Amino acid sequence: MAKTVYMPMNRVEGDLEVKVAIEDGVVSDAWMIGSMYRGIETMLIGRNSLDGLVITPRICGICSTSHLLTAAMALENITDTLVSPNGLLVRNIALGAEKLQNDLRHIFLMFAADLTAEGYASHSLYPEIMRRYQPFQGSAVVATILATKKIPEIIAIFGGQWPHSSFIVPGGITSQPNEADLRQCRLLLSEFRRWYEQCVLGCSIDRFAEVENCRQLDDWLDERPQHHESELGFFLRCCQDFGLDCIGGAHEAYLSGPEIAVANSSGGFLHNGILQAFDQQRIVEQVKHARYQEHNSSGHPSEAETHPLDSIEHDAYSWCKAPRYNGNPSETGALAEALIRQDPLVTDLVATRGASALARTLARLLRPCRTLRLMEQWLREINPVDRYYQPAGVPANGSGFGLIQAPRGLLGHWVQLTNGFIDHYQVITPTTWNASPRDDRDLRGPIEQALVGTPIRNPEDPVEVGHVVRSFDLCMVCSVHAVSKKNRTLGRFRLGI
Amino acid sequence: MKNNRIICVGNSLVAADAAGIQVFNELCSRSYCHHVEIVNGGLGGMDLLPYFYNCDTVVLVDQMVGFAEPGTVARLDWEDVCADWQSACMPSGELLYLLKSLPFLGISPLPTICIIGIEGEGEGETIKRAADMALEIVRGTP
Numbered sequence: 001m002a003k004t005v006y007m008p009m010n011r012v013e014g015d016l017e018v019k020v021a022i023e024d025g026v027v028s029d030a031w032m033i034g035s036m037y038r039g040i041e042t043m044l045i046g047r048n049s050l051d052g053l054v055i056t057p058r059i060c061g062i063c064s065t066s067h068l069l070t071a072a073m074a075l076e077n078i079t080d081t082l083v084s085p086n087g088l089l090v091r092n093i094a095l096g097a098e099k100l101q102n103d104l105r106h107i108f109l110m111f112a113a114d115l116t117a118e119g120y121a122s123h124s125l126y127p128e129i130m131r132r133y134q135p136f137q138g139s140a141v142v143a144t145i146l147a148t149k150k151i152p153e154i155i156a157i158f159g160g161q162w163p164h165s166s167f168i169v170p171g172g173i174t175s176q177p178n179e180a181d182l183r184q185c186r187l188l189l190s191e192f193r194r195w196y197e198q199c200v201l202g203c204s205i206d207r208f209a210e211v212e213n214c215r216q217l218d219d220w221l222d223e224r225p226q227h228h229e230s231e232l233g234f235f236l237r238c239c240q241d242f243g244l245d246c247i248g249g250a251h252e253a254y255l256s257g258p259e260i261a262v263a264n265s266s267g268g269f270l271h272n273g274i275l276q277a278f279d280q281q282r283i284v285e286q287v288k289h290a291r292y293q294e295h296n297s298s299g300h301p302s303e304a305e306t307h308p309l310d311s312i313e314h315d316a317y318s319w320c321k322a323p324r325y326n327g328n329p330s331e332t333g334a335l336a337e338a339l340i341r342q343d344p345l346v347t348d349l350v351a352t353r354g355a356s357a358l359a360r361t362l363a364r365l366l367r368p369c370r371t372l373r374l375m376e377q378w379l380r381e382i383n384p385v386d387r388y389y390q391p392a393g394v395p396a397n398g399s400g401f402g403l404i405q406a407p408r409g410l411l412g413h414w415v416q417l418t419n420g421f422i423d424h425y426q427v428i429t430p431t432t433w434n435a436s437p438r439d440d441r442d443l444r445g446p447i448e449q450a451l452v453g454t455p456i457r458n459p460e461d462p463v464e465v466g467h468v469v470r471s472f473d474l475c476m477v478c479s480v481h482a483v484s485k486k487n488r489t490l491g492r493f494r495l496g497i
Numbered sequence: 498m499k500n501n502r503i504i505c506v507g508n509s510l511v512a513a514d515a516a517g518i519q520v521f522n523e524l525c526s527r528s529y530c531h532h533v534e535i536v537n538g539g540l541g542g543m544d545l546l547p548y549f550y551n552c553d554t555v556v557l558v559d560q561m562v563g564f565a566e567p568g569t570v571a572r573l574d575w576e577d578v579c580a581d582w583q584s585a586c587m588p589s590g591e592l593l594y595l596l597k598s599l600p601f602l603g604i605s606p607l608p609t610i611c612i613i614g615i616e617g618e619g620e621g622e623t624i625k626r627a628a629d630m631a632l633e634i635v636r637g638t639p
Contacts, residue, residue: 146602146603
């Protein structure tokens, strides 16, 4: 007989519950329940055309630059505005900084925390796991906090503050960074690279770039003690010992946005091994199992509105809609990005061992190799005497969209303006893709599908569910956060993000 | 150099989470705040870490829910907050995570830290009281 377990996910951004049915020690079904209504889109209607630049970055305290950039691109799309080359480079650098911080913090502060579960206490690696990953004080945790503390300074140099900057506007950016500013950015980046190479990889990025398949990865791990004991080396050994390379495979459909934030640049869609160019027209939001009115809240995001149901219907179990690409539930994020980019190591890993929680987190842990190189290149390409802003008028009428590859995956904004005011606004975040509920055909969302088949050793403490769900690096919303005091729920204390 | 900081956190766009930002505005309107750095922490969590360096006292001002009657302004000590919340985690309680991590981050000397919690959305008098309390703390008034 199936046993149903509800599991509040308290290390995702906001409120999320996972419901799993466990039968004979294996997850037989799963439901992702977004338990909070967001309503940012509704808040924007009737506001000035530029207000999305200020309001949407508040959707997330981690990805605020991503939202700002996407909002600006949606406005540029309406008027076919050209962005100054320098402005474009700075935007990409800022987005890269946000990715660097997110990737490392997610791995060592959130994902790895599950490895410290008491259920693993008898494992031979457990003492070392605690030394490295214990919340608040593990060596990897502390090192990550300190290393990622400085990376947002790059955004602050360009944008005056982080998070929730407002320096990206249609046509470019509002600041005029000089050579000293760029030098400071290069210094911050080189410090981060030094830490990433010495502590995370245990070798140079150039050396690791030679690892192109699983066999070479195994060889690399045994090649030198520095590799074996590096954060990457230890993380790999843990994940393999705990079987994280055998759980968490989802639908074989992957979606990725354009890596560089340029209008009309394309991402990709990889389905059953076939790679196609990404076309935003193929996105549809479905709400059969979401708590929205079906007649006006479903369809392409340029038309689908946000109207919550007056009363909760039985089948509607999530405040997340179900976005589908070409009708398919699609995973987005670091793994999708690596597969669509045809990264040799990640592609080989998935081809030989299948998609898994390990593949997903490994793709994220290795993404800084590429991000760092690109950011260094973009910094070199900036000519500080050139303009960072291409004059652009304020759009008043029309429809547009912005799409980027944010830290957690494909992020899209769709906007429609009339007489200088917002008529319609729709945002699809990466987590809406990954944590979507079932769709109109009752097909599970990517995480729901990834959970099915997961073996659970202890239904009272289904830590394996946490491994799979958190491997997607979720972000629901950042506004209300609940904690309990002395393990008793006295109420809610809102602190921070 | 200003060696005391008052960090006001909250979401200016959400009335139910804006009390900290209202206190920020109140403090900025007072001309005698030159001895202390007033910070709009917005929705910042872990990224408020730099503000704990090179200072003697940090006062965090934020909304609290479910502790007392609306209109209450309470002072919570950092040590109590860290002891009480066993399950602070990243990033859904990112600022809590930061508070619990501070002793391990090598910050020397660690500033005196306390928290001003405001129950309810914050009426005018409540906001002024919270601002007064924050200033009293950085002035060393018990």
